[in-house]
Amino acid sequence: MSADVLVWFKRDLRVQDNPVLAQAAARGGRVLPLFIVEPEGWAQPDASARQWRFVAESLGALREDLARLGAPLIVRVGPASEVLAGLLAATGIREVVSLEETGNGWSYARDRAVAGMLGAMGVAWHELPQMGVIRRLKGRDGWAARRDRVIRGAQVPVPEAIQGFDLDPGQIPEARDLSLAFDPCPGRQKGGRAEALGLLSSFLETRGRDYRRAMSSPLEGATACSRLSPHLAWGTISAREAAEAAALRKRQAKGTREGWSGAMQSFEARLAWRDHFMQKLEDEPALEHRCLHSAYEGLRGDDAVRRAAWEAGETGFPFVDACMRSLNATGWLNFRMRAMLVSFASYHLWLDWRATGPHLARMFTDYEPGIHWSQMQMQSGTTGMNTVRMYNPVKQGLDQDPTGAFTRHWCPELRELPDAFLQEPWRWEGAGRILGKRYPVPVIDLVQAGRAAREKVWGLRHGDAFRSEAARIVEKHASRKDGGAGRHFVNDRSPKKARRGGGGAGQLSLDL
Numbered sequence: 293m294s295a296d297v298l299v300w301f302k303r304d305l306r307v308q309d310n311p312v313l314a315q316a317a318a319r320g321g322r323v324l325p326l327f328i329v330e331p332e333g334w335a336q337p338d339a340s341a342r343q344w345r346f347v348a349e350s351l352g353a354l355r356e357d358l359a360r361l362g363a364p365l366i367v368r369v370g371p372a373s374e375v376l377a378g379l380l381a382a383t384g385i386r387e388v389v390s391l392e393e394t395g396n397g398w399s400y401a402r403d404r405a406v407a408g409m410l411g412a413m414g415v416a417w418h419e420l421p422q423m424g425v426i427r428r429l430k431g432r433d434g435w436a437a438r439r440d441r442v443i444r445g446a447q448v449p450v451p452e453a454i455q456g457f458d459l460d461p462g463q464i465p466e467a468r469d470l471s472l473a474f475d476p477c478p479g480r481q482k483g484g485r486a487e488a489l490g491l492l493s494s495f496l497e498t499r500g501r502d503y504r505r506a507m508s509s510p511l512e513g514a515t516a517c518s519r520l521s522p523h524l525a526w527g528t529i530s531a532r533e534a535a536e537a538a539a540l541r542k543r544q545a546k547g548t549r550e551g552w553s554g555a556m557q558s559f560e561a562r563l564a565w566r567d568h569f570m571q572k573l574e575d576e577p578a579l580e581h582r583c584l585h586s587a588y589e590g591l592r593g594d595d596a597v598r599r600a601a602w603e604a605g606e607t608g609f610p611f612v613d614a615c616m617r618s619l620n621a622t623g624w625l626n627f628r629m630r631a632m633l634v635s636f637a638s639y640h641l642w643l644d645w646r647a648t649g650p651h652l653a654r655m656f657t658d659y660e661p662g663i664h665w666s667q668m669q670m671q672s673g674t675t676g677m678n679t680v681r682m683y684n685p686v687k688q689g690l691d692q693d694p695t696g697a698f699t700r701h702w703c704p705e706l707r708e709l710p711d712a713f714l715q716e717p718w719r720w721e722g723a724g725r726i727l728g729k730r731y732p733v734p735v736i737d738l739v740q741a742g743r744a745a746r747e748k749v750w751g752l753r754h755g756d757a758f759r760s761e762a763a764r765i766v767e768k769h770a771s772r773k774d775g776g777a778g779r780h781f782v783n784d785r786s787p788k789k790a791r792r793g794g795g796g797a798g799q800l801s802l803d804l
C-alpha cells in the first residue's frame with residue numbers, strides 16, 4: 293500500500309546515494325522533502341555564520357535537484373517539533389524518515405523530544421543508519437568489517453521522480469536572520485553538490501597525487517588534501533561515493549609508479565577514521581562534555597587572557613598564530629596544524645579543551661561533532677588511551693614551514709625577520725623593534741610551560757585505578773585488528789600498554 297512520507301533532511305543534503313529519499317520514494321505516495329532551520333541549534337556555542345552560509349548554499353543546490361525530480365525542498369524555520377507537528381497535521385502524513393544523526397548534545401536532546409512528540413501523534417519515524425556509524429553498537433569487535441561492508445556496498449539509486457505537495461517552499465534564511473555573530477571568512481569553501489563533485493574530481497585527477505607527502509604542510513596541504521570535509525559533514529556527497537571513486541582511482545593506478553595507489557590508500561584510511569571517531573560520540577555522547585578518562589577532570593581551567601590571545605592568533609608564537617589566523621580567515625586547516633593548535637592550548641597554555649573547543653568548532657566550516665570532540669580530547673591527552681603528544685610550535689614551524697612563507701603570509705608583522713629567527717623572534721637582536729609593538733611578546737615561557745605540563749600529566753598516568761579505567765575505555769572505543777588489513781586501521785591508543793590490556797598509561801611523546 294502506498295503512503296505519503298515526510299523526508300527530514302539533516303546532514304544528508306543530496307539526492308544521490310541517499311537511502312532516506314529512496315525509501316520515501318519507494319513507498320509510492322507523495323513525498324514532502326523538508327529541511328528545518330532551528331534557530332536554537334544555530335545559537336549553540338559550536339555554531340557559526342560560516343557554517344550556516346555553507347549549509348544555505350547547499351540547500352539552494354538541493355532544492356534545485358529535488359525540483360528536477362518533481363518536489364522542491366521545503367524550508368521552514370522554527371523548533372523541529374513544532375515545524376513537524378504543523379506540517380504533519382496540515383498534510384495528514386503519518387510517516388517520517390531521516391538519517392540517524394550523530395550530532396552534538398543539543399541535537400541529541402532535540403531528537404529525543406521529536407521522538408516523543410511523533411510517538412504521541414502516532415506517527416512512525418524511521419531513522420536509517422548513516423553509512424559507517426552503527427547505532428546501539430554492542431562492542432567494537434567486528435566494527436571495522438561491518439563499516440567496510442556498508443562503505444563498499446552499492447550506492448542507492450536516485451529515484452526517477454517524486455510527487456510532492458503543493459506547499460510554499462519557504463525562504464532559505466540569511467545568517468543575519470538567525471542572529472549569527474559577525475563572522476568574516478573570505479576564504480570559506482562554498483557549499484553545494486557541484487562544489488563537492490568538483491573537489492572530488494580535481495583531487496582524483498591531479499591534486500591528490502602528492503597527498504601523502506604534502507598533507508601536513510600548511511602551504512601544500514590546502515591543495516593536496518581533498519578538502520571534502522565540509523561536504524562530508526553536511527552530506528552534499530556521501531562517504532561511500534568518495535570511497536568508491538578512490539577505490540576506482542586505485543585500480544586505475546595499479547602497476548603505474550605515479551604514487552596514486554598509496555595516496556588513495558591513505559585517503560581511504562582517513563574516510564574510515566571519520567566513521568571511527570564519529571562512532572565514539574555515537575557510543576558515548578557525554579564525551580562532548582566530560583573527559584573520557586575521569587582522572588583528567590578538573591586538571592585544567594580557563595584563562596580568558598590566554599584564550600583570547602590564542603583565538604585571535606596573538607600568542608607571540610609565530611607558527612601558532614599563523615595557523616590560527618589562517619583558520620579564522622579560511623575555515624580550514626590540515627590535521628597536523630589543528631592538532632598543534634589544540635596541543636599548544638591544552639599543554640602550554642594549560643586551557644581546558646571545553647574552553648577552547650567551541651572556538652575551533654565555530655571556525656571549522658567542516659565542524660563534525662563526532663570527529664571534533666573526539667579529537668579535542670585526543671590532542672589534549674584526556675582519553676586515557678592515546679599516546680600523549682605535545683607539539684613544540686617552534687619545531688613544527690621549522691619542520692612544516694621551512695621557507696617561512698606560510699608564517700610570513702599570515703603574520704606580515706614578522707616579514708623582515710631572518711629565517712633563523714622567524715619562529716623564535718624573541719631570540720633576534722632586533723626583537724625590541726617588533727615585540728610588544730607590532731607583534732606580541734610570547735604569552736608563556738615555552739620551556740617552562742612544557743615542563744610543568746609534562747609533570748602534571750605524568751603525575752596522573754600511574755596507578756591501578758588509572759589503568760583499570762583506561763582499560764575500560766580501550767575496550768569500548770579503541771580500534772581492533774579486524775578491518776581486513778590485519779592491523780589497527782587507526783592508531784588510537786598507546787601501543788605497548790594497550791596491547792597488554794593496561795590501557796596505555798605509559799607513553800608521553802614529546803616533540804621538543
Ligand SMILES: Cc1cc2nc3c(=O)[nH]c(=O)nc-3n(C[C@H](O)[C@H](O)[C@H](O)COP(=O)(O)OP(=O)(O)OC[C@H]3O[C@@H](n4cnc5c(N)ncnc54)[C@H](O)[C@@H]3O)c2cc1C
Nearest residue numbers: 517518519520521562563565566627630631659660664667
Ligand atoms: C582538534 C581537531 C578537530 C578536528 N575537527 C574536525 C571536524 O570538526 N570535522 C572534520 O571533518 N574533521 C575534523 N578534524 C580532522 C581533520 O583535521 C579534517 O578532517 C581534515 O583536515 C579535513 O580536510 P580534508 O577534507 O582535506 O581531509 P582529507 O585528508 O582529504 O581526508 C578526507 C576525509 O577524511 C576524514 N578525515 C581526515 N582526517 C581525519 C581524522 N584525523 N579524523 C577523522 N576523520 C578524518 C574527513 O572527513 C576528511 O574530509 C579535526 C582534527 C583535529 C586534530
